[in-house]
Amino acid sequence: MSPANTVPPARFSAQARLRALQSDIMELILDRELEPGDALPTENELCVALGVGRNTLRESLKVLQALGVIEIRHGFGMFVAPTNFEALADGLIFRGRLSLRHHGLEALQLVDVRQALEAGLIGSSMDVMTDDQLAALEDSVIRMEELAESGETFVEADSDFHSRLFEPLNNELLLNLLGVFWKVYRKIHTEIGPGTENLAGVAALHRNIYKAVAAGDKVKAAEELTRHFDGIRRRITEAVGE
Template sequence: MAYQKKVYGQAEAAVNEIKKHILHHDLQSGDPLPTENQLCEYLGMSRTVVREAIRTLTALRIVEVKHGRGTFVGDLSMQPMVESLVFRGLLNPGEDAQSLRDIVEVRASLDISVGEEVIAAWRGRHSPELHRSVEKMQELADAGQTFPQEDRFFHSQLLAPLPNQLFRRLTEAFWDVNTLIAPSLGIPTPADIAITARAHGQILEAAEKGDLDAYRAAVHEHYQPLLNNPGSLDIRLK
């Protein structure tokens, strides 16, 4: 037991050092890392410790091991966070509604917080792709159908021009969690679907016109179908 604790403690230190190595050398996704022997020598740690550290970093998608080729910087996917949050939301029956409201609160707050950046990026621009996406959402809404693919595409592309791409990746991750938990709460009403489709068009129009107040109002409209559910959180969108 004492030996295992020692290994885990050293492995945690190795994880931090490997992260520092990636940052210090400005390595990007797909770039090679030192070999296992080189890491052992560089860190001054045993092969067992280094392998444990690599396993941890692999689980976090920070590194990727390609057998026969070596170890590389991973795609830095948000998937581990998504899976963890979804599992948390579905773990205890009866609490999935609260978990979804928590996710909606984060999504809404994030959309509002990047409002100025979105307006600055989109003012005076026109996106045929996003307009087609909105039209498709409205067509599906008129038919009483949901539009998850178009919805995700819209939110991702809306943030694509922003200099800070972490906003986009976080938005995609929380959207994925939202979408994976939501089915456990039942099918949305046609009225809710229509409101959501219309709000996407209003968000895009406001962004292209450079109207921050209209953008914020449209974001508020977008989340009303979820926020108006009984017991939902009161999110102040300012």
């Protein structure tokens, strides 16, 4: 490796110290049993507790704010940030869009992860799904079919379908992660353009998923979800020219 491409030892050491300090701040939050919304110690108190200078501390705090760990309210102080998946979504959106320039590998991997979550958990969701929740799921399908018939896209109805599919699990983390993947896919979809998407065909795929769920056929439901994600993969590979 040429000298121009190496990281100077001093700079590498500084980066390692900052990462260690960020870890120490998170450990302090956990050790003091602070909850989302609770105030952190002041900068002066943190400097003393962690044995660092103010400038070094502020660099680490900025990183933790970007990661969604803390929230800095100017004039009020620093607080443990509420649950926020925006930073994760932004990072994955960037990586997915960037990958479209290089065969779309990461965009495709994101589809793989989303498929693994949905196909893997659909059976558990079906076990606890109520009649009302099943009816709401079909409402999303009907909305997609109506929009497809008029030649309109149905982004929101599609998103509602997948959320309603897993609402019975009452798993907030899962729903947040699915929301993140949905935001990522929407951005990638915008990036690659509409292509030759068959709206009626996409609506029909969702109808098939619904039918399998309504019939209590877990294997079929997982298979139909996989078929749906195969279509997304095709759109991405076609867009990047693979």
